[in-house]
Amino acid sequence: MIKISPSILSADFSKLAEDIKLVEAAGADMLHIDIMDGHFVPNLTFGPPVVAAIRKVTTLLFDVHLMVNNPQDFIEPFAKAGADLLTIHVETAPHLHRILQCVRELGLKTGVSLNPATPLSSIEEVLGDVDMVLLMTVNPGFGGQKFIPSMIHKIAKLKKMIDERNLKVDIQVDGGINPVTAREVVAAGANILVAGSAIYQADDIKKAICEIRGT
Numbered sequence: 207m208i209k210i211s212p213s214i215l216s217a218d219f220s221k222l223a224e225d226i227k228l229v230e231a232a233g234a235d236m237l238h239i240d241i242m243d244g245h246f247v248p249n250l251t252f253g254p255p256v257v258a259a260i261r262k263v264t265t266l267l268f269d270v271h272l273m274v275n276n277p278q279d280f281i282e283p284f285a286k287a288g289a290d291l292l293t294i295h296v297e298t299a300p301h302l303h304r305i306l307q308c309v310r311e312l313g314l315k316t317g318v319s320l321n322p323a324t325p326l327s328s329i330e331e332v333l334g335d336v337d338m339v340l341l342m343t344v345n346p347g348f349g350g351q352k353f354i355p356s357m358i359h360k361i362a363k364l365k366k367m368i369d370e371r372n373l374k375v376d377i378q379v380d381g382g383i384n385p386v387t388a389r390e391v392v393a394a395g396a397n398i399l400v401a402g403s404a405i406y407q408a409d410d411i412k413k414a415i416c417e418i419r420g421t
């Protein structure tokens with residue numbers, strides 16, 4: 207079962223609530239919320255107050271992608287704001303096991319994310335402690351970038367690592383996903399697809415979600 211997580215990075219921020227309801231009505235499975243701090247990535251987006259505000263307008267699962275330095279300082283604020291799944295970049299967390307434990311203790315689902323250049327070996331020892339691995343298929347920071355084709359091999363390698371260990375870990379991909387790249391990442395083993403521009407720039411949002419999901 208392929209799940210679609212529309213990224214509100216590509217929504218119209220002047221009518222965020224409306225744009226969230228649009229993807230909910232169009233069959234989105236969850237909502238991808240990109241948190242950027244202007245340090246780990248060269249862009250700024252939302253903080254906990256915005257997440258708390260949009261929590262009131264939808265029942266969609268909040269898939270929070272933390273692209274911040276010192277993520278340990280933001281776990282509790284985002285949990286309180288209504289995050290359901292919190293994804294931490296391995297590059298930002300020297301004490302990755304501790305921070306994942308902290309996320310779980312707060313009752314949230316745990317995700318770990320890797321930049322395109324970060325090897326899969328960096329998460330080998332925590333693979334049994336996460337619900338999801340997010341493989342970045344662009345360099346994080348901006349929507350609307352081109353999918354990096356060499357990530358297909360990385361997805362397949364991760365799928366093999368998970369299956370060999372008999373684990374149940376979701377593989378999420380993020381960046382440059384459209385109906386064409388969606389086919390390739392799903393064939394390689396991804397099962398949760400994030401898409402921002404391909405959904406929010408489409409004339410027919412429902413059709414775009416169905417095409418990306420392959421239904």
Ligand SMILES: O=C(CO)[C@H](O)[C@H](O)COP(=O)(O)O
Binds near residue numbers: 350
């Ligand atoms: O994490 C992200 C960027 O850092 C976004 O989730 C991602 O880029 C979505 O945008 P698009 O689908 O347009 O590539």
Ligand SMILES: [Fe+2]
Binds near residue numbers: 213400
């Ligand atoms: Fe993201």
